[in-house]
Amino acid sequence: xxxxxxxxxxxxxxxxLPAIVHINNQSHLARxxxxxxLILAPTRELAQQIQQVANxxxxxxxxxxxxxxxxxxxxxxxxxxxRGVEIVIATPGRLIDFLESGKxxxxxxxxxxxxxxxxxxxxxxxxxxxxxxxxxxxxxxxxMWSATWPKEVRNLAEEFLKDYIQINVGSLQLSANHNIxxxxxxxxxxxxxxxxxxxxxxxxxxxxxxxxxxxETKRRVDEITRKMRRxxxxxxxxxxxxxQPERDWVLQEFRSGKSPxxxxxxxxxxxxxxxxxxFVINFDYPSSSEDYVHRIGRTGRSQRTGTAYTFFTPGNARxxxxxxxxxxxxxxxxxxxxxxxxxxxxxxxxxxxxxxxxRDRDRESCRDRDRDRDRDRDRGGRGYGGRSRSHxxxxxxxxxxxxxxxxxxxxxxxxxDRRRDRTRSRSPRDRRDDRSDExxxxxxxxxxxxxxx
Numbered sequence: 001x002x003x004x005x006x007x008x009x010x011x012x013x014x015x016x017l018p019a020i021v022h023i024n025n026q027s028h029l030a031r032x033x034x035x036x037x038l039i040l041a042p043t044r045e046l047a048q049q050i051q052q053v054a055n056x057x058x059x060x061x062x063x064x065x066x067x068x069x070x071x072x073x074x075x076x077x078x079x080x081x082x083r084g085v086e087i088v089i090a091t092p093g094r095l096i097d098f099l100e101s102g103k104x105x106x107x108x109x110x111x112x113x114x115x116x117x118x119x120x121x122x123x124x125x126x127x128x129x130x131x132x133x134x135x136x137x138x139x140x141x142x143x144m145w146s147a148t149w150p151k152e153v154r155n156l157a158e159e160f161l162k163d164y165i166q167i168n169v170g171s172l173q174l175s176a177n178h179n180i181x182x183x184x185x186x187x188x189x190x191x192x193x194x195x196x197x198x199x200x201x202x203x204x205x206x207x208x209x210x211x212x213x214x215x216e217t218k219r220r221v222d223e224i225t226r227k228m229r230r231x232x233x234x235x236x237x238x239x240x241x242x243x244q245p246e247r248d249w250v251l252q253e254f255r256s257g258k259s260p261x262x263x264x265x266x267x268x269x270x271x272x273x274x275x276x277x278x279f280v281i282n283f284d285y286p287s288s289s290e291d292y293v294h295r296i297g298r299t300g301r302s303q304r305t306g307t308a309y310t311f312f313t314p315g316n317a318r319x320x321x322x323x324x325x326x327x328x329x330x331x332x333x334x335x336x337x338x339x340x341x342x343x344x345x346x347x348x349x350x351x352x353x354x355x356x357x358x359r360d361r362d363r364e365s366c367r368d369r370d371r372d373r374d375r376d377r378d379r380g381g382r383g384y385g386g387r388s389r390s391h392x393x394x395x396x397x398x399x400x401x402x403x404x405x406x407x408x409x410x411x412x413x414x415x416x417d418r419r420r421d422r423t424r425s426r427s428p429r430d431r432r433d434d435r436s437d438e439x440x441x442x443x444x445x446x447x448x449x450x451x452x453x
Contacts, residue, residue, distance in 0.1 A: 002157050003145045005169035006177055006297065011145050012053045012273075015039070015113045020058055022111045022141070023086045034081075034104045035088040037111040038136070040129065042119040043091065044069035044244070045251070049273050050089045050115065063087060070094045072244040078103045092120070092128035099135065106135045117146045118153050126156070133160055147297075148290060176293050176330045179300040180280075181307045184323070186337035192311045193227070196283060199309060200233055200261070208278045210254070213263045214295050216284035224283065225263045235261040266291060275301055282310040289322035312338060317345045 005011055019037040026036050041047040051067040058065060065087035066080035074097070081088070081104040088095070088104070098104050112133070114120065120129060142161050146153050149168075157164060176182065187195060196213070203209050215221045218239040228235040236250045236259040253259040255274055266286065277299045286292050292310070299306025312323070320342035327334050 001143050002161065002164050002166040003143070003169070004147070004149050004166070005145075006147060006175065009169055010302070011115070012050055013057070015115070015143050015145065016050070016053050016057060018143075019054075019087060019111055019113070020061055020063055023063055024061060026108075026110070029084045029086065029108070031084070032105075033084060033108045034106050035085055036108050037087045037113070038095075038106065038109050038132075039087065039089045039113040039115060040092055040095070040120070040132070041089065041115045042123055042125065043267060044071060045247070045267065045272055046116060047089045047091055048248075054087055054089065058087065065089060068094045068098060071247075074098075092125045092132060096128055096131060099132070106132070107137070109136045110140050112136060112140050112142045114142075114144045114156075117144050117156065118148045118150060121152045121156065126152075129156075147294065176326055177297055177300045177306075178330050179303065179305050180296055180330075181305070182296065182310070182327055182330065182332045183307065184310050184312050184327070184335045184338050186312050186335055186341065189313050189315065192283060192313070193224075195311060196224075196281065197231065199281065200228070203279050204233070204260075206278070208276065210257065210260045210274070210277050211262070211279040211281060212272075212277060212295075212298050213261065213281045213283055214286070215263060215265060216286070218265055220284070221263050221265055228261065228263070233261055234259050235263055237263040238267065239265040240267050266295070272298055273301065274298070275304070277301070278306055280306065280308040282308070285310060285312055285316040285319065285323075289319060289326055292323065293326060312341075314341070317341050320345050 003011060003014065019039075023036050029036070039047075039050055041050060047067050047069050051065060054063075054065045064085040066077060066085045067089045068077045068081070069091040070093055074094075077094070078098065078101075081098060099106070114129070120126075142164075144153070144157055144161065144164075185195060200211075203211055213224070213235075215224055218241050221237050221239050225235050225237040236253050238247055238250045242250070250259070250262070251272075254262045280296050280299045282292065282295060286295060296306075296308035299308060310323075312320070320338055324334055324339060324342045327338075
């Protein structure tokens with residue numbers, strides 16, 4: 001089965017409950033058996049979130065599970081696998097490590113889930129996914145879940161699913177949750193920190209103020225978080241360089257409300273399910289509109305409402321048209337400055353860039369000429385005074401040749417000037433015949449060779 005649904009629509013439960021029903025209809029695990037159900041996820045945060053749902057609904061059936069992912073010690077995960085669990089929730093890389101080391105196997109696996117399939121393909125997990133599926137028996141039941149339906153996901157579904165049913169919740173096109181108010185602030189890069197500070201003052205005055213601030217780079221996440229803390233804001237940060245214990249602690253502080261401001265890279269954009277997130281702030285606009293939709297999808301979950309603020313700078317102009325399309329589909333008010341930027345970026349799509357590139361080439365050629373002249377002067381360092389006679393004679397000959405060339409050039413220039421003067425003295429009706437040295441004056445010809453009409 002293939003399921004396409006927007007973020008926050010309850011996809012996790014829609015495959016976890018059928019997994020529990022499926023497992024209850026299978027024989028019990030024997031020693032050395034691998035899992036009956038395998039759920040693959042792109043990130044450890046999403047994997048842990050899925051495990052929480054499996055814990056909540058599988059406890060009454062005494063169905064055991066484990067979560068295996070990179071960035072955490074292998075020993076506890078390997079111990080769970082060796083004891084035997086019915087459900088394994090895993091990121092592809094760590095699961096392959098355990099399969100290759102013999103800590104587990106997929107001989108009993110008859111229920112496979114690929115969650116956030118589009119994200120896994122974006123992250124380059126396709127080779128690992130193929131390697132894992134090759135070890136699963138062909139009579140399995142396969143479920144593929146995605147928020148979008150790009151060509152790559154369709155190809156994967158055609159290859160690994162047989163006679164599948166496709167369920168679409170909402171549009172197949174890229175679309176944002178309509179319960180989210182989207183506010184776009186078109187500004188300059190240097191204005192963003194001050195605008196963020198002003199915005200946080202307004203948000204923290206609200207009763208419900210849990211917020212996620214998305215920033216593009218890990219270094220910048222750390223910088224902005226330190227600045228927030230110096231200003232007295234209860235902020236914590238998460239990104240790929242944080243250890244697993246640090247990430248777990250930060251998420252726990254955020255969920256509990258002790259640190260209601262979470263500063264993050266895109267590592268938290270997908271799969272992070274905290275129900276009471278009220279605000280999302282895109283401090284840096286992401287690299288694609290698809291990532292934008294997933295970022296703002298951290299609020300407005302489970303039919304709640306939320307607000308997403310985005311700082312959009314001239315450096316993001318190339319994505320203005322896509323953002324306008326997302327806003328229009330969600331029936332949002334479009335900032336006139338953003339609309340103008342989108343129209344301008346369309347107009348400069350081809351000719352404008354070439355024009356500036358031509359100017360750059362002219363500047364570069366001038367710099368090259370200046371550099372060559374300076375290099376030639378540097379090579380004459382000893383001498384503009386201290387060179388040999390033969391070299392001086394050759395320079396004299398070169399100068400006289402160049403002088404003669406200049407004289408000939410001046411002579412040609414004077415001839416052109418005389419011809420130009422003659423041309424200007426004639427009536428506007430005069431015109432030159434390109435095939436010969438003749439001018440048409442009125443209805444008669446004048447030849448420059450004979451001086452006759």
